[in-house]
C-alpha cells in the first residue's frame with residue numbers, strides 16, 4: 001500500500017470483511033488473532049519489494065509482445081472490445097496462476113518461498129497478504145506475463161487485478177461459503193481453506209485462484225462433501241516476524257547448500 005487509493009481500498013476492505021466474518025464465521029476466531037501485526041507489516045511493506053519485480057515482468061512481457069508476437073495476432077487482440085477482453089484475460093491469467101502455484105508446491109526449492117503463505121494458522125481475509133515477495137512476484141509472472149505479452153489492454157488487465165484482489169480477500173476470509181454446485185467452477189472460501197488445510201489428504205490440492213474447474217481438469221481438486229477444513233499451517237516450525245519470514249527461504253537454501261557442500265564438512 002503506497003498511496004491514497006491504496007489506503008481507501010484497505011479501509012473499504014476492512015469495512016466489508018470485518019463484519020462479514022462476524023456474521024458468517026466458519027470458525028470462532030478473534031479479530032486480533034495471532035500473527036495480525038505481522039500481516040499488517042506484510043500489507044504495508046510488501047508492495048515496495050513486489051513493485052521491483054512487477055516492473056521487470058511487465059517490461060520483458062512488453063518486449064516479447066513487440067518483438068516476437070506476429071503483428072496479425074497483436075492486431076486481432078487489439079481489436080477485441082473491452083467486454084470480450086476481460087473474460088479472456090481472467091481465464092488466461094488464472095491458468096497462469098494455477099501452474100505457477102502448482103510449481104511453488106511441487107518444486108522443493110520453491111516450496112520454501114511459498115511455505116511463508118502456508119504458515120498462517122488462523123485464516124482470515126488479511127492472511128491473503130501473508131506472502132513472501134518472491135512468491136507474489138512468481139504468481140504475478142504466471143498471471144500478468146502472458147497478458148502483457150499477448151498485448152491485452154491495460155483496462156482489461158486492470159479489471160483482472162481488481163477482481164483478483166477482492167477474490168483473494170474473499171477466499172481467505174473466515175466465512176462459511178461453499179457455492180453449492182458452482183463450487184466446481186468458481187473458487188470459494190471453502191475451496192481455498194482446504195488448500196491451506198494441514199490434513200494430509202488436502203495437501204497439494206486446489207491451486208486455482210478464481211476458476212476451480214482448472215483443478216478439476218488437472219486432477220488436483222479436493223472438496224469432500226459436507227466437510228470443512230479445520231486446522232491450517234505447515235509441519236515445520238516457522239518464524240513469526242516479518243523480517244524472519246523474509247529471510248526464511250534464504251536460510252533454508254543456505255542450510256541445504258551447506259549440507260551438500262563437501263568443503264563445509
Ligand SMILES: [Zn+2]
Nearest residue numbers: 101105114195
Ligand atoms: Zn499454496
Ligand SMILES: [Zn+2]
Nearest residue numbers: 117172192196
Ligand atoms: Zn492462500
